[in-house]
Amino acid sequence: MMKDMLIERLQKLGWHHTAHQLDHLLEDASRDNVSYSEFLNTIVLQEMEYQESQQLEKRMKRAKLPYIKTIHDFDFSFNRVSVKRE
Numbered sequence: 605m606m607k608d609m610l611i612e613r614l615q616k617l618g619w620h621h622t623a624h625q626l627d628h629l630l631e632d633a634s635r636d637n638v639s640y641s642e643f644l645n646t647i648v649l650q651e652m653e654y655q656e657s658q659q660l661e662k663r664m665k666r667a668k669l670p671y672i673k674t675i676h677d678f679d680f681s682f683n684r685v686s687v688k689r690e
Contacts, residue, residue, distance in 0.1 A: 607627075614626070621651055621655075622650065622651045622654075625650070633646070
């Protein structure tokens, strides 16, 4: 009953990711015997990371880039310019 109310309140706050992960988070916290502040920090951090990744994904879609290229995909050996040293 209490867990259902918590899930409902998390969803009202827009914390859908945390609401869906609540069982797992509670089990981990109980198993690892974490403090209340550690538990709160964990759920807030995970929700923040999830929301940031969702926002980035939305911005990338709105940008309508032909393809996504990360720094890891860049060919640094291409078109090297030699620099003269004096």
